[in-house]
Amino acid sequence: MKPKVYIETSIPSFYYESRSTPDMVARREWTRKWWSNARETYLLVTSLAVLDELNRGSFPGKAEAVEMISSLLFVSIESAIIEIVNVYIQQHLMPNDPIGDALHLALASYHKCDFLLTWNCRHLANANKFGHIRRVNAMLGLYIPMLVTPLELLG
Numbered sequence: 001m002k003p004k005v006y007i008e009t010s011i012p013s014f015y016y017e018s019r020s021t022p023d024m025v026a027r028r029e030w031t032r033k034w035w036s037n038a039r040e041t042y043l044l045v046t047s048l049a050v051l052d053e054l055n056r057g058s059f060p061g062k063a064e065a066v067e068m069i070s071s072l073l074f075v076s077i078e079s080a081i082i083e084i085v086n087v088y089i090q091q092h093l094m095p096n097d098p099i100g101d102a103l104h105l106a107l108a109s110y111h112k113c114d115f116l117l118t119w120n121c122r123h124l125a126n127a128n129k130f131g132h133i134r135r136v137n138a139m140l141g142l143y144i145p146m147l148v149t150p151l152e153l154l155g
Contacts, residue, residue, distance in 0.1 A: 003115060005038070005153075006075070006108035006145065007046040009053040010119035012068045016061025027119055027150075034150035045073045045113065049103050075111040077103075084110060084140060091136050094123055105133070105147075112143040117150060125149050 015035060017028040038044060046069045054066050084106040088094045094102035101123040108116040118124045125147045137144045 002041065002043040004111070004113045005042045005044050005115045005117050006104070006111070006113040007044055007050065007069060007072060008104045008116060008118040008120065008124065009050045011035075011117055011150070012050075012054060012065035013057070013059065013061075014119050015068060016059075016065050018060045030149075030151045030154065031119075034154055042115075043073070045075050045111065047075050047104075047107050048077060049099060049107065052099070075107055075113075077107065078110065081106045081110050084142065087140060088136065091132075093129075093132055093136050105145075108145045109137055109142040113145045115153065116145045116147050117153065118147065119149055121149065125152075 011031060014024075014027045014031045017024050017031075019025075050069060051066065051074075054062065054069070059065075081103070082098070085094075085098050085102045088102040088105060089096050089098065094100070094105060101120060104118070105116065105124065107113075116124060123129065130147065133147070134144050
């Protein structure tokens with residue numbers, strides 16, 4: 001069985017990134033390289049939360065980013081996930097935004113995704129936060145996905 005990867009909003013955003021600074025170009029190229037090989041190696045999933053977040057934004061490539069994720073499997077947002085989000089926020093694990101990072105982490109955890117793929121290195125793919133995430137998910141009896149960037153999954 002292929003490892004399951006939850007695709008968070010920053011992945012389709014960076015795939016169509018248009019800024020030309022070296023760090024933005026590098027992230028765009030790593031994202032594109034990973035994406036071109038991902039379908040063979042991983043089961044890619046996303047959620048309506050990602051679709052909503054992309055639709056709320058205003059950026060070049062928005063229509064393409066929405067189309068990019070539209071063909072993926074969408075995991076459901078159960079009522080239990082909302083409770084998990086509330087715990088994440090109460091435990092100061094994620095910012096106080098119930099439709100942001102806490103929701104993505106709750107979805108990936110609840111649906112037992114092997115990886116949560118993101119370029120959000122402040123709140124998600126952050127080694128300094130992973131211990132706290134692991135403790136809270138263990139307390140809740142939840143699966144603990146690896147929080148990674150495309151660069152980490154390129155091999």
